Amino acid sequence: MPPIEKLIDSSKTSFLYLLIVIGLITICDFIFFVSTEQYSSAILGALACLSLHLLPVYFFRNKIKLYLFFLTPIFIFLPLNLASIILFDVPINDATIVLALNTNPAESFELLKGYIPSLLISFLLYVGVLYLLVRKIPATISANNAKIIGIASISVFMLLPLVSFDGGSYFMKLRTRYYSIFPTSLLYAGNAVFKQNRLINSSKEQRAKYLFHAKAETTIVDKQVHLLIIGESSRYDHWGLNGYSRNTSPKLSKRENFISFSNAAAGGFITEFAAPLMITGVGADNFDKHFQQKSIVSLFKEAGFNTYWISNQVDQGHIKVHIDEADNKFLNLSDSKATKNVHRDMELVGALKKVLGESGTKKFIVIHTAGSHYDYSVRYPDEFDFFKPSNKTIHSKSADKAFKDVLINSYDNTIRYSDAVIDSIIGLVSSQNALASVTYMSDHGENLFDDSRDLSQHAYPVPSKYIAHTPFFVWYSPILKNRFPTKIDNLQKHVNSKVSSENIIHTLSSMSGLTYPLQDSLKNITSPYFVDNEQKILGADKKVYLVETLK
Structure with a gap:
């Protein structure tokens, strides 16, 4: 028989392994809060997580391994959440889930290709260490130890809301702490996405009955073509025509009848939110209202226009709700099964040629580009690799600040390519000799390691000012200017006014001679x-931010 002292030490050591395994669950939030200098939240969050997961130990004291088995889903998602925090500085949230659901394998590979080897090795090490730790955990825990754990856990669980300085009732603080x-937090985010999808489906009948009661000006006898181009991840200050030090817009800078607005703001921080806000105009405060109504597509359709949606993206969820309003859809470029073939935005110009060649004198077209979506180097062909070195020749990870200059060179090449795409679209529309307009606005901007926060891309819960400030262009044909000179004058007068995607539907319809109540x-x-527009932007968890307050 071994000495009693060794049995006690062995029991304590085995119990320590249990604490370590449960403690692993706290590591995600602890790293995130420490990295964002929220030190009190790091400590309180770790205590909350420990108390929550140690509470059931008393009831499973005779079957600890069974309890750990029930926690398997948590241990599966833990490395995914941790990877999101380490690589992109943000835990999984509702926006992350939406992005995951509405992306394709090619886009996912573009984002993660630089991390796959290290992620795979890290995951295998994690599984190995977790397996060894679990093997050391005893099958049972004494009733006395289980009671101590239970009392301590429930005490922490109940007392933590009292430490919070936020307003609200005790139960509201309790709920906020553990959400x-x-x-x-992952369950909360998943539930939010589920509710949104359920709301989309339940509002289908209401949307179908919605009418703008739009009317077209009957005195217009000219052929009419109006386009709305939805850009992707393009920021205002990286366009040469907006004062950027690099000549990223050599073609549009020479365009006549062209206006670039200096103070335009996105409505949402990710495409899934920003695009519906742009085409419905409901405003960030009322995002859920877009479920109950139709978009600018149906507004033009009611006024007698043939409507088209041409896309180079995987338009699902919130966006697909309104794509279905179009008479004609060219969505083959967004083949979600494509992983080898890269579709670039100039292919959209080919689709537009077909549309403009069809019969009909009144056409409204939405073009959704891939624009400057990461991987930047994939968005443009080799002949547009103007700023070097880029990711065409130097492979780097998407969030690696050490390659900031390479990433920015690649990003600026996407802007130069978008300049060519937009100019080609304008050229085609101009050749129609019609009362016509081309409106371009990016869904949101992009972070490019602009300050000490070292933010990259755009999926952070709280949007930055670099995400909010977007390019907004309007080109109008000579015929349109002659028909509506006062409206064009007003556009030019407001070139420096505060505008946002909320203004698109009101402005584009008016510029096209349409009215509705x-x-x-x-x-x-x-x-x-x-x-001036109040300029609000929707972030994660449906939080709305004033653009002027963003950093």
Whole structure:
């Protein structure tokens, strides 16, 4: 028989392994809060997570391994959440889930290809260490130790809300505390996405019955072509025509009848939110209203236009709701099964040629580009590899600041390519000799390691000012200018006014000679009554931010 002292030490050591395994669950939030200098949240979050997962130990004291088996899903998602935090500085949230659901294998590979080897090795090491730790855990825990764990856990569980300085009732603080930590934060985010999808489906009948009651100006006898181009991840200050030190817009800089607005703001921080806000105009405060109504596509359709949606993206979820309103859809470029063939935006110009060649004198077209979506070097062909070195020749990870200059060179090449695409679109529309316009606005901007936060790309829960400030262009044909000179004058007068994607539907419809009861002259940039937009942007967890307060 071994000495009693060794049995005691062995028992304590085995119990320590259990604490270590449960403690692993806290590591995600601890790293995130420490990295964002929220030190009190790091400590309180770790205590909350420990108390939550140690509470059941008393009830499973005779079957500890069974309890750990029930925690398997948590241990599976833990490395995914940790990878999101380490690589992209953000835990998995509702936006992450939406992005994962609405991307394709090619885009996922573009984002993760630089990390795959290290992620795979790290995951295998994690599984190995976890397996060894679990083997050391005893099958049972004494009732006395289980009681101590239970009392301590429930005490921490109940007392933590009292430490919070936020407002609200005790139970509201309790709920907030435990919704903000992994894995309940993941469940909360998943539930939010589920509710959104359920709302989309339940509102289908209401959308179908929605009418703008739009009317077209009957005195217009000219052929009409109006385009709305939805850009991707393009930021205002990286366009040469907006004052950027690099000549990233050699073609559009020479375009006549062309206006670039200096103070335009995105409505959402990711495409899934930004695009519906742009085409419905409901505003960031009322995002859920876009489920109940139709978009600018149906507005033009009611006024007698043939409508088209041409896309180089995987338009699902919130966006697909409104794509289905179009008479004609060219979505083959967004083949979600394509992993080898790369579709670039100039192919959209080919689709546009077909559309413009079809019969009909009134056409409204939405073109959704891939723009400057990461991987930047994949977005443009070799002949547009103007700024070097780029990721065409130097492979780097998407969030690696050491390669900041290479990433920015690649990004600026996407802008130069977008310049060529937009100019080609304008050239095609101009050749129609029609009362026509081309409106371009990016869904949101992009972070490029701009300050000490070292942010990259755009999926952070709180958007930055670099995400909010987007390019917004309007080109108009000579025929349109002659038909509506006052409206064009008003556009030019407001070139430096505060505008946002919320203004698109009111402005583009007015510029096209359409009217409808909800058309707001205060939001219509072609109107003499236009006033500065309040500029709000939707972030993660449906939080709305004033753009002027963003850093």
